[in-house]
Amino acid sequence: MPQHEHGPQDFHWMMDMLESVDLGLVVLDLEFRIELWNGFMENHSGLGAGQALGKSLFQLFPELPEQWLRRKVDTVVTLNTRAFTCWEQRPRLFRFHSTRPVTGTHEYMFQNLTLHPLADADGQIRRVCLMIHDVTDVAAGKLALEQANERLAHLSMTDPLTGLLNRGSWEGLLHAEYSRYRRYRHACSLVMVDIDNFKLLNDTHGHLPGDDVLRHLSGLIRHTLRDADMAGRYGGEEFGIILPHTDVDGAAVICERLRRSVDEARVGTHGLQLEYTISLGVAQPTPSFESALDWLQRADEALYRAKAEGRNRVCFDQPTARIS
Numbered sequence: 520m521p522q523h524e525h526g527p528q529d530f531h532w533m534m535d536m537l538e539s540v541d542l543g544l545v546v547l548d549l550e551f552r553i554e555l556w557n558g559f560m561e562n563h564s565g566l567g568a569g570q571a572l573g574k575s576l577f578q579l580f581p582e583l584p585e586q587w588l589r590r591k592v593d594t595v596v597t598l599n600t601r602a603f604t605c606w607e608q609r610p611r612l613f614r615f616h617s618t619r620p621v622t623g624t625h626e627y628m629f630q631n632l633t634l635h636p637l638a639d640a641d642g643q644i645r646r647v648c649l650m651i652h653d654v655t656d657v658a659a660g661k662l663a664l665e666q667a668n669e670r671l672a673h674l675s676m677t678d679p680l681t682g683l684l685n686r687g688s689w690e691g692l693l694h695a696e697y698s699r700y701r702r703y704r705h706a707c708s709l710v711m712v713d714i715d716n717f718k719l720l721n722d723t724h725g726h727l728p729g730d731d732v733l734r735h736l737s738g739l740i741r742h743t744l745r746d747a748d749m750a751g752r753y754g755g756e757e758f759g760i761i762l763p764h765t766d767v768d769g770a771a772v773i774c775e776r777l778r779r780s781v782d783e784a785r786v787g788t789h790g791l792q793l794e795y796t797i798s799l800g801v802a803q804p805t806p807s808f809e810s811a812l813d814w815l816q817r818a819d820e821a822l823y824r825a826k827a828e829g830r831n832r833v834c835f836d837q838p839t840a841r842i843s
């Protein structure tokens with residue numbers, strides 16, 4: 520396109536363009552007084568150019584991050600360079616309501632911000648232009664995708680029936696806890712829990728009441744544990760619980776509390792009031808173990824002993840520390 524000198528009449532159509540462009544344009548002098556406030560800014564702020572021009576930006580919008588913006592503008596002017604801030608660093612500069620129908624889930628507009636130094640004819644920078652891009656659609660799409668991925672990751676880690684960790688993810692945590700033990704030799708306990716005579720319960724009352732019993736036990740496990748403890752569904756009616764920083768005595772208290780809660784509970788399901796009990800096996804890691812699987816095997820052996828000794832009890836890998 521051929522370049523030519525701009526006359527005063529050109530100024531009108533250029534201003535018309537700036538007024539109507541789908542982009543927020545604000546020109547500030549170095550005192551942060553507003554010298555240009557385009558249609559986008561009028562529409563979204565509700566402030567007409569007549570109310571904005573000549574006013575201090577920070578007086579009109581006291582909620583703006585003043586220190587941050589002053590620092591940015593200072594850099595732009597001093598270095599005579601553009602600066603850009605993405606919505607992921609700072610979701611917005613101006614708290615405008617979102618007007619996009621598709622992305623109605625977000626109340627406020629997401630904005631990218633560009634700061635551009637404006638040089639006078641003598642080359643001096645005496646103004647800065649803020650360009651506000653409405654990126655609500657992009658941001659909402661990306662946030663929705665991130666949420667969906669988080670949900671997927673969560674689903675792939677948990678057991679759908681009980682909501683506890685599934686076997687794979689729980690075993691991952693067991694290996695991690697065992698590695699920490701190898702390094703720090705801190706006290707920690709592993710508990711394997713199994714519902715007693717669950718086959719009989721299933722055969723007598725059916726699978727659906729059986730499922731409710733599994734959910735009931737998962738709820739009690741969740742309720743009994745601290746935040747740092749890690750419970751997973753290991754198999755059909757077998758659960759694993761990792762208790763970090765918990766010695767034998769601490770594990771005994773937790774296991775006995777869980778055993779008693781189950782023993783005293785009644786599960787209301789399909790017109791029935793079901794009673795059930797659990798057996799628990801507890802083991803601590805020792806330096807002689809070769810891997811986390813040895814730890815798991817010791818806890819499982821203690822669990823089988825609890826079954827063999829009559830069920831509804833807690834057995835420990837160390838026979839001297841056994842309680843029943």
Ligand SMILES: Nc1nc2c(ncn2[C@@H]2O[C@H](COP(=O)(O)OP(=O)(O)OP(=O)(O)O)[C@@H](O)[C@H]2O)c(=O)[nH]1
Pocket residue numbers: 680713714715716717718719721725726727728729730733754755756826830
């Ligand atoms: N309802 C229901 N039952 C399940 C599920 N997963 C496994 N089971 C049942 O759990 C029962 C486990 O039975 P067994 O391993 O023989 O053990 P048990 O009857 O609990 O006997 P002990 O463990 O010796 O006390 C089987 O009948 C499985 O079908 C499930 O998701 N829902």
